[in-house]
Amino acid sequence: MLPFFTNPYSNELVYSAIARYHFYSGNIDYKDTLEEVFHSRSVTPSVEIGSNFSILAQQLAPNHSLESLLSKHTIYPYYASFLSKSRKKEIIKDVQGDGQGLYSRLGMVAGGICKKNGLLYCPKCVTNDLEQYGEPYIHREHQLQGIVYCAHHELILKKYPIDFSTSSRIEFIRFDEKLMNLSMLHEVEPKEFITIQIALAKLAYQLLQLPIHNFCRESINFKYRTLLRERNLMTASNRIRQYELYNAFQSKFPKGFLEKCESAIVANDEYNWLKVITRKLKRHVHPFRHLLMLYFLEQDLDSFLQVEADTGPFGSGPWPCLNKAANHYKEYVIQEVNVTRDFKSKAPIGTFECSCGFIYARKGPDRLSEDKYRIGRIKAFGDAWKAKLRELEAEGTYSTRTLARMFGVDSKTVIKYLSSEIKIEGHSEKSIPSKLLIYRNQLLKGIRQYPSYSRTKIRLCFPKEYMYLYRHDNEWLFEQLPIIQREKNNQVIVDWDSRDRALK
Incomplete structure (x- = not known):
């Protein structure tokens, strides 16, 4: 156990804290410091993160843990949010041990950009550190690749005159205010460049404050x-x-x-x-x-x-049925949504079809949770809706406008569907030709008998009834036929047994 240690300051790198420890301990040989801190004389100091953290955490317990050192006193949180969960587990093992493969897993070797070949500092931060602590230290937010401005004071960072190329590989470099340029002159470059770089520096600093398991x-x-x-x-x-x-x-x-x-x-x-x-x-x-x-x-x-994770333009299912005539109104019973694109706006269009026959569509994407209960256009009302409308109309206690409000449609829609039940081309039900009624009943019976049949199959099974109704009562016919099904593989599947029976 260490007799004392220079506890890291706010956002100070572990490397910097050990450099200060070496100075205050009076050690001359850096290997002695490595032995005291890591119980090993062969550890190579690393500025950004480091290795052998399990031993270091034991030395500093209970004030510091492995995770607190990693998240508060290294640059690891800068990378952590953009790593996969499996990669994070591998890196935790790396820093606990000898650190082999650590930087390649982070992408700092092959994927590094704007690499820094020395230690950087902000003149104003150094001034504040001297006033508060009596000494400067290495801030981790100033060592991030790509970041060239201080997020706190919006000053361009300066390079410390001593760097790794002129020092021993096992040396811990400690900031000395006598070697630092504390002038606060701004760099001459386009103002718009400066504005963006400062904004990026602030984003980077925010990243460092996030828990290392917050994002992946x-x-x-x-x-x-x-x-x-x-x-x-x-x-x-x-x-x-x-x-x-x-x-x-x-x-x-x-x-x-x-x-x-x-x-x-x-x-x-x-x-x-x-x-x-x-x-x-x-x-x-x-x-x-x-x-x-x-x-x-x-x-x-x-x-x-x-920001919520993307689950498609209409969220993840199931979705509610919005048929006001159904017992399951607003219940989440629709399992699939068919998404197409609006021709003009290119916005997604979602079509929702319930087993009760009610089909509605709306333009997306959904932005609020309430959007799930919004209807853009009703494509089909279905048998349950029509049956409920006839039932309430037969009671004789509701006006057309009242029915329209109850069903969430226009009065003309109510009139249209009630009229289609009792009139054909201006004739009353009593004056409908018997042949027409017979063919109607035969076709309805067939549709109920084969609920999964498409329009083409219904036509093949009942060619005589279909053609007669098409010529004399096509509006009623198309109201009763199943919704047109889109072919998924451009192949028409023919039920040859049904066709043979129909053509006999």
């Missing part, structure tokens, strides 16, 4: 899709409009900015980082590019946390 690659992807759908950048079939996304993304940033940040997008590359970041792929995307994505989507971490 999978949940981030679903949140992105929700926000892209709101911007009409997803098709009705849940595909991302990559061409439109590319153009919108490019127009969000000033010319030359993405190139400066080593994040230019090659439009024709099937695996450019913008396509990879929006797909369910295992490829790693640098967290700085996720920050660019969040900036494009106009999100900070607080608002992004509130």
Whole structure:
């Protein structure tokens, strides 16, 4: 157990705390410090994260745990939100042990961008640290790849004059205020570049404050899709409009900015980082590019946390039946939704069909939970609706307007369906030809006998009745026939046994 330790300051790297420990312990040889802190003289210091955390946590218990050190005093949270759950488990094992493979799992080797070859600091932060603690220390938010401004004071970061290329590989570099330039002059570059870089720095700092298990690659992807759908950048079939996304993304940033940040997008590359970041792929995307994505989507971490995961333009089923004449009105009994695209607006159109025969559609995407109870257009009322209408009308106690309110339709719709039951081409039921009534009854009996038959099958089974009704009573005929079924594979399945019986 260590006799004392320099407890890390707010957002101080573990590396920085050990550097201060080495200084105050009076050790001359850095291997002595490694032996005291890690019980090993062969550990190689690492600025961003480190290794052998299980031993370090034991040394600092009960004030610090492995997870608290990792989440509060390394840059790991900058990467954690965009890693898969399995990758996170592997990294926890890495930092507990010798750290082999740690940085390749993070993507800092192959996928690193805007790499920093030294330690950086904010002059104003150093001034505040001197006033509060009497010494400066290495802030983790200033060491993040891609971040060049201080999120707190909006000043460009400066490089500490001593770096790893001029020091021993086992040396812990401690900030010395005598070697630091504390002038607060702003960098001369386009104002719009500065504005975006400061916004990205603030997003990065917010990332560091998140619990390391708050997000994962999978949940981030679903949140992105929700926000892209709101911007009409997803098709009705849940595909991302990559061409439109590319153009919108490019127009969000000033010319030359993405190139400066080593994040230019090659439009024709099937695996450019913008396509990879929006797909369910295992490829790693640098967290700085996720920050660019969040900036494009106009999100900070607080608002992004509130975004619901995308489950399609109409959410996940089941969906309610909105047939006011049914006993299961507003009950979630519809298991599937057929999504098509509006020809003009390209917005998704959802069609919901209940077993009671009621079919309705509405334009999406749904934005509120109440949208599930919204009807855009009724495509079919169904037998249950018609039977209930006839039943209430037969009681004689309801006016047409009252029935219309009860059924949620226009008065003309009520009149239309009541009239179709008792009139044909201006004739009363008593004056309907007997042949017509017979063929009506025969066709209705056949439809009830074969409820799964399509219109084509009904026509093949009852060709004589079908043709007579088509010529003399087609409005009634089409009201009774099943809804037109779309062929899924462009093949017509013929029931040859039924056709043979019909043609005998």
